[in-house]
Amino acid sequence: MGNDAAYWEWRDQILKAEYRAKGGEPCRVCEQPIPAKAHWKQRDRHVCSPRCNMNLNRRLNRRIERGEIERPPVFTPDPQPPREPRVFRTLPPGAPFPYEIQGYSPKPGDLVERHGSVTAVQRATDLPQHVIPWQVLPGENGQWDLDRVAVSIHVETGSAFYYVTDASWTPSSLILGSFLGLEHIGAFDPFEVGGERWQWYTEIIRDVDAEGNEYTWSAYVCGKESVPRLWTPAYVARSKRLKRESSSAASYAARMRKLGLEGEIERLDPQEIYERDGWVCQICRSLVDRRRVWPDMWSPTLDHKIPLTAGGEHTRENVQLSHWICNLHKGDRFLIES
Structure with missing residues (x-):
């Protein structure tokens, strides 16, 4: 209940007086004059000080406990359906854009397929602790919040790329780098497995959502060659439009x-x-x-x-x-x- 914004709005309406005190009106609690420079919320409630404001709140609590005032029902939002994992594929030749993307980044459970090379995204906490390199585990100083560490695993080689994310699982600027087993191979250094040469790279794609707002998709992907930064056709069209608008206005x-x-x-x-x-x-x-x-x-x-x-x-x-x-x-x- 304490976190329900509607509940606190309801309480505020009950405690509010008919008009905002201008100064000199009697306090509803101690009957002392209300200072003209009192906080606006205190003047709205016709109390003279934080102490009287607290006492006014306590009076309301006692009335609620005695059943004199009925609390509004607690609003419980409908639970969100679980998110289905996605596979972001390379699109066929001739498609307007070569790759599937959605949102700011792949989320745990998603797969990113690029030209036949597949990268799986997982939470580091979902892995057995003995397979997580010691460099990734929280140290004595609590260097990492393991709940915010994601790992991209290259299906073909087993190489893993550990990185820190924000609350939406979008990669942050802090990179822990790639590992082959428990061996650190550097952030983006090429490595060989089975006679084939692989490399981790940052896939960065600029796009525009349905409301016309630009955003950046970023993902750590393993492949045989890196992909440059790309703009979707929607982003290109938006950039050209903004350039035309600026040029016309400036002219x-x-x-x-x-x-x-x-x-x-x-x-x-x-x-x-x-x-x-x-x-x-x-x-x-x-x-x-x-x-x-x-x-x-x-x-x-x-x-x-x-x-x-x-x-x-x-x-x-x-x-x-x-x-x-x-x-x-x-x-x-x-x-x-x-």
């Missing part, structure tokens, strides 16, 4: 400063405006070829319906698609819609 801000004008500069993606207007020039009403680029006179550009020099602003409502030649011809004139 028009510089133009307005040069003209000595002031006005709103909204961050917007010109591509979004072009799509909104159906790739039709809003001045000559003919199609705009999206393949043309500046300085082609027929390339797409943003036109301000109300020109900047006439008080127009760089906002979605005031911009439209036009050919560059049409924009130049219009200049600072208003066009009357027919």
Whole structure:
């Protein structure tokens, strides 16, 4: 009950007076004047000091114990279903992106398959203690919290990579490195097993979630060659959009400063405006070829319906698609819609 936020909110509503004391009102406990500079919570409850506030709480507790006030029911959230382990595979040639990922990192029980090489992720505490290297075990100074140590195990060779994670099992910056059995082979040093050469590497992939927020997938994977940092198509598209927004806003801000004008500069993606207007020039009403680029006179550009020099602003409502030649011809004139 003590950790139930709804319960404490309920108590606060019971203890709160009709209005916040401004100073001089009598304390509900000792009847002394309430200082004008008392804490706002004490003034909300019309008590003069922390001591009286504590006594007010005790009075409420006694009333609850006597049954004069009924406590609200405890809210118990529905238990979350157990998470099913995932297998993150290498996708077939021709796929938009070569690898499966999800979230910030693989979690205990997951498998990461990369080009036929399989790495299994486990909790270090799930392993028998005699197979865990002494360098990983907590020392006299409690160097590691073993509950936060994860291990990636290479299925083909048995090599293990121990690392520290945060509460979500995402790898932290602290690396314990790779081992072959109980022998430490270095963090990312190549090693040979059965005549084949292997190497641990950090797989880092930038992606965007369903809400458009960027995140980084990171995993320790063993393979015959390392994989460079990768961006998913969604992340690339988002980066290009943000670059277009910044470039457009900076360009028009510089133009307005040069003209000595002031006005709103909204961050917007010109591509979004072009799509909104159906790739039709809003001045000559003919199609705009999206393949043309500046300085082609027929390339797409943003036109301000109300020109900047006439008080127009760089906002979605005031911009439209036009050919560059049409924009130049219009200049600072208003066009009357027919």
